Amino acid sequence: MAIKRRATTFLALSMTTALLVAGCGGGGESEAPAESELYKNPVTLTWWHNASQDGPGKEYWAKVAKDFSALHPTVTIEVEGIETNQLQRTRLPAALLSNDPPDIFQAWGGGEIREQVEADYLKDITDQVKDEVANIGSAVEIWQVDGKQYGLPYRMGIEGIWYNKELFQQAGITAPPATFDELNDAVTKLKAINVIPIAVGAGDKWPAAHWWYNFALRACSVDTLRKASLENNFDDQCFVKAGQDLKAFIDTKPFQPNFIATPGQNDPTSANGLLANGKAAMELMGDWNKGTLDTVTEDQEALNKFIGWFPVPAITGSAGDPKAALGGGDGFACAKNAPAECVEFLKYIVSPEVQKGYAETGTGLPVAKGAEDGVKDPALKSILEATTSATYVQLWLDTAFGSTVGNAMNDAIVAIFAGNGTPEQVVEAMKAAARK
Numbered sequence: 001m002a003i004k005r006r007a008t009t010f011l012a013l014s015m016t017t018a019l020l021v022a023g024c025g026g027g028g029e030s031e032a033p034a035e036s037e038l039y040k041n042p043v044t045l046t047w048w049h050n051a052s053q054d055g056p057g058k059e060y061w062a063k064v065a066k067d068f069s070a071l072h073p074t075v076t077i078e079v080e081g082i083e084t085n086q087l088q089r090t091r092l093p094a095a096l097l098s099n100d101p102p103d104i105f106q107a108w109g110g111g112e113i114r115e116q117v118e119a120d121y122l123k124d125i126t127d128q129v130k131d132e133v134a135n136i137g138s139a140v141e142i143w144q145v146d147g148k149q150y151g152l153p154y155r156m157g158i159e160g161i162w163y164n165k166e167l168f169q170q171a172g173i174t175a176p177p178a179t180f181d182e183l184n185d186a187v188t189k190l191k192a193i194n195v196i197p198i199a200v201g202a203g204d205k206w207p208a209a210h211w212w213y214n215f216a217l218r219a220c221s222v223d224t225l226r227k228a229s230l231e232n233n234f235d236d237q238c239f240v241k242a243g244q245d246l247k248a249f250i251d252t253k254p255f256q257p258n259f260i261a262t263p264g265q266n267d268p269t270s271a272n273g274l275l276a277n278g279k280a281a282m283e284l285m286g287d288w289n290k291g292t293l294d295t296v297t298e299d300q301e302a303l304n305k306f307i308g309w310f311p312v313p314a315i316t317g318s319a320g321d322p323k324a325a326l327g328g329g330d331g332f333a334c335a336k337n338a339p340a341e342c343v344e345f346l347k348y349i350v351s352p353e354v355q356k357g358y359a360e361t362g363t364g365l366p367v368a369k370g371a372e373d374g375v376k377d378p379a380l381k382s383i384l385e386a387t388t389s390a391t392y393v394q395l396w397l398d399t400a401f402g403s404t405v406g407n408a409m410n411d412a413i414v415a416i417f418a419g420n421g422t423p424e425q426v427v428e429a430m431k432a433a434a435r436k
Contacts, residue, residue, distance in 0.1 A: 037340065038340055038341060038344060039072045039074045039075065039341065040074070041074060042074050042075075042076070043074060043075050043076070043339050043341045044075075044076045044077075044078060045075060045076070045077045045078070045103045045104060045338070045339070045341060045342055045345060046077075046078045046080070046102040046103050046104070047061075047065065047077055047078065047079045047080070047102060047103065047104045047105070047345075048080050048082055048087065048091070048092065048095075048102040048104075048105040048106060049061055049079070049080075049081055049082075049105075049106050049332070050081065050082060050083065050084045050087050050088075050106050050330070051081045051291075051363070052081040052082055052083045052084075053081075053265070053266075053292065053295040053296075054295060055291060055292075055294055055295035055363075056291060056294060056361040056362060056363055057288075057291045057292075057295075057361055057363040057364075058081050059361075060357065060358060060361045060363070061079060061081070062079060063357075064348070064349060064354055064357075065077040065079050068345055068348050071348075072341070072344075074341075075341050075345070077345070080102075083266070084106075084204075084206075084265075085204045085205070085206065085264075087106055088106070088108070088403075089407070092105060092106070093403075096116065096119070096121045096335075101121070101335045102335065103334060103335055103338035103339065103342045104332050104333070104334050104335075104338065104342050104345060104346060105332065105333065105335070106330065106331075106332060107122075107143065107150075107151040107331050107332055107333035108328070108330065108331070108396075108399045109142030109143045109151065109153070109328070109329070109331060109395070109399060110142055110328075110395050110396070110399035110400045110401075110402070111229075111399060111400055111401050111402025111403070111405070111406070112399055112402055112403050112406075113142075113143055113145060113150055113151060113333065114145050114402065115402050115403060115404070116150075116333070117145040117150055120336060121335065121336055122150040122151070122333050122334065122335065122336055123150070123333070123334040123335065123336050123337075123338055123342070123343065124148050124149070124150060125149050125150065125151075125152075125334065125343050125346070126148045126149045128343045128347070129149055129152060129343070129346070129347060132152060132347055132350050132351075132368075133149060133152075135350075135352070135368055135369050135370075136152065136153065136350065136367045136368055136369075137367075137369070139153050139156045139329060139367050140152060140153065142328065142329065142331070142395060142399075143331050143333070150333055151331045151332060151333030151334075151346075152331050152332065152346055152347075152349075152350050153329040153330065153331035153350075153367050154329075154330060154331060154332065154349055154350055154355065154358060154364075154366070154367060155287070155288065155329045155330045155331075155358070155364035155365060155366065155367065156327070156328070156329035156365060156367045156387075157286065157287030157327060157329070157364065157365040157383050157384070157387050158286075158287070158311070158325035158326065158327035158383065158386060158387045158390055158393055159210065159284065159285060159286040159287070159312070159325070159326055159327060160284075160309055160310055160311045160312055160325075160383065160386065161176075161282050161283070161284055161309065161310055161311075161312060161313075162275060162282065162283050162284075162285055162289050162290075162293070162307060162308070162309050162379070163176065163275075163281055163282045163283075163307075163308050163309070163310065164275065164278060164280075164281045164282070164306045164307065164308075165306050165307070165308045166278075166305075166306040167190065167193075167195050167278070167281040167306070168186070168281065170193055170195075171186070171189040171190045171192065171193050171195065171281070172189055173186050173189055173190075176308070176310035177310070177313045178313055178314065179313050179314050179315065179316055180218075180249075180313050180314070180315045180316075181316065182313060183313045184249075184252060186281075186282075187252060187254045190281050195280070195281050196255070196256045196274060196279060196280040196281065197254045197255075197280070197281055197282060198254045198255050198256075198280065198281070198282045198283065198284070199255070199256055199259075199262075199271040199272070199274040199275050199279075199280035199282070199283045200255045200256070200259050200262070200271055200283070200284070200417075201259075201262050201263050201264025201265065201270055201271035201272070202255075202259050202260045202261075202262060202414055202417045202418075203260065203261045203262050203263045203264070204263050204264040204265075205410045205411065205413075205414050206264070206398065206410055207264040207265075207271060207284070207285070208259075208413060208414050208417050209397075209398065209409065209410040209413040209414065210284055210285075210326070210396075211246055211249070211284060211413075212242055212243065212246050212409075212413040212416075212426065213326050213394075213396065213397045213398075214284070214312045214326055215241075215242040215243075215245040215246050215249075215315075216238065216239060216242035216397065217312075217320055217324055217325075217326055217394055218242075218245075218314065218315040218318045218320040218322075219238040219239075219241040219242045219245065219315075219318055219319060219320055220236060220238035220239065220242070220319065220320055221238070221319050221320060221321075222320075222321060222324065222392055224236045224238055225394055228401070229395070229400045229401065232401070232405065232430075232434040234427050234430045234431055234434070238319060238320075239426070239427045239430070240423045240424055240426075240427055241423075242423070242426075243413075243416060243422070243423025243424070243426045243427070244423045245315070246413070246416060246423070247416055247423060250416065250417060256271075256274060256280060259271075259417070260414075260417055260418050265289075265292045265296070266296075267296055268296050268297075268298060270296065271283055272285065272289060272292050272293055272296055273296040273297075275293065276293040276294075276296045276297040276298075276303055277296070277297060277298050277299070278302070278306070284312070286327075286328075286364075287364050287365050287380060287383045288330070288363055288364040290307070290362050290363065290377055290379055290380060291361060291362055291363025291364065292363075293307065294362065294363075307379055308378075308379060308382070309379040309380075309382045309383055310382075311325060311386050312325065312326070321391055321392050323389070323390060323391040323392070324390065324391060324392040324393070324394065325386065325387070325390040325392070325393050325394070326393070326394050326396065326397075327387065327390075327393040327394070327395070327396075328395050328396040328399055329367065330364070332346055332349060333346075334346060350367065350368055351368065352368045352369065352370035352371050355367065355368040355370075355371035355374070356370070356371040356373065356374035357374065358371070358374070359371050359372070359373075359374025359375045359376075360374040360376065362376070362377045362380060364380075365380060365383060365384055365387070372384070397409065398410055401430070401434075404433050404434070404436055405430050405433040405434050407433075408429040408430060408432065408433035409426060409429060409430050409433070411429065412425050412426040412428075412429035412430075413426055
């Protein structure tokens with residue numbers, strides 16, 4: 001069931017960096033519980049996150065839950081890892097409509113969190129998390145609605161192209177592509193040595209849709225993207241051009257066979273599995289991808305040796321800022337009627353010590369000041385540097401526009417990948433969804 005929405009939030013992270021800059025939280029009307037009320041009676045918290053695959057991310061969240069319970073013996077945490085697509089599109093919406101939602105759950109911010117706030121699903125945590133907001137900085141704004149805080153991020157970064165440095169070398173590609181012309185040239189060279197140039201998990205829709213997002217980022221000006229995010233205005237022809245550019249790119253056949261049915265991040269046969277096991281040379285994905293690659297690789301040592309990352313290439317002569325990037329993060333929110341201990345656990349998750357441990361897993365970039373030293377992986381360090389130098393960061397479009405528009409947009413984009421959709425139909429679907 002789609003929740004009707006009035007507006008979306010927008011984030012332009014100036015990013016001296018969103019990972020490190022301090023910021024201010026808005027004033028809220030929430031009331032912090034008396035200290036004596038906390039941890040007085042036994043409490044069980046249910047926690048849904050998207051680290052569903054066995055690996056460092058899932059293991060770390062299990063440790064975090066166990067450690068918190070050790071510190072607070074009255075709190076038991078029941079943890080469930082759910083695949084992102086299933087969690088975001090089916091499990092969580094259904095649970096929030098019920099009388100028994102999880103206490104703490106994955107929250108992507110932007111238009112989605114505004115919808116959840118408007119439906120009265122979330123706890124206002126403004127007064128309880130002022131210190132955490134100050135330590136995280138501007139990234140917290142994605143989880144704000146009308147100046148009030150309804151969730152906190154634990155991960156933030158931009159997306160780009162993960163690649164196999166050894167396959168690039170074999171194909172005679174001497175440097176990561178900086179423009180789409182160079183990317184097209186790299187695709188040609190990789191095909192010449194019988195290597196899949198780019199893996200994409202169109203079966204899960206959103207990994208394919210992110211290609212359209214990046215073409216929109218290159219085709220549209222910053223002002224146009226801001227207007228679209230704030231007003232649901234998709235009249236600019238740049239949105240049609242994004243689809244045209246995407247179709248032209250698909251026509252060069254850069255992806256693996258049967259990409260329309262390939263899942264994104266499930267196992268060695270999924271898109272990230274093809275990259276992780278040397279069967280594809282590139283994959284467009286966010287900073288969390290190293291953690292998912294680790295879970296599907298059949299040779300961890302080989303993966304660590306060949307994996308690299310570079311920003312999404314620019315398009316020569318486009319209206320968009322060539323140094324702009326698409327990005328966002330992951331966070332958690334508490335259900336409106338969750339016990340006060342839920343907020344305390346959320347604060348624990350974003351504490352510098354826990355955040356540093358998260359960074360050390362290599363599954364994403366932390367947001368808390370004091371945790372950046374935990375980033376050891378070379379590819380993640382490259383993303384941190386690129387995030388810092390980006391002139392503008394646009395929040396994932398399906399998150400910025402909210403689930404009603406975002407789901408319709410993603411479905412229409414995947415239809416282009418399937419060969420039965422048009423660039424114009426993407427925009428038509430967005431406008432129709434915005435009117436609901």
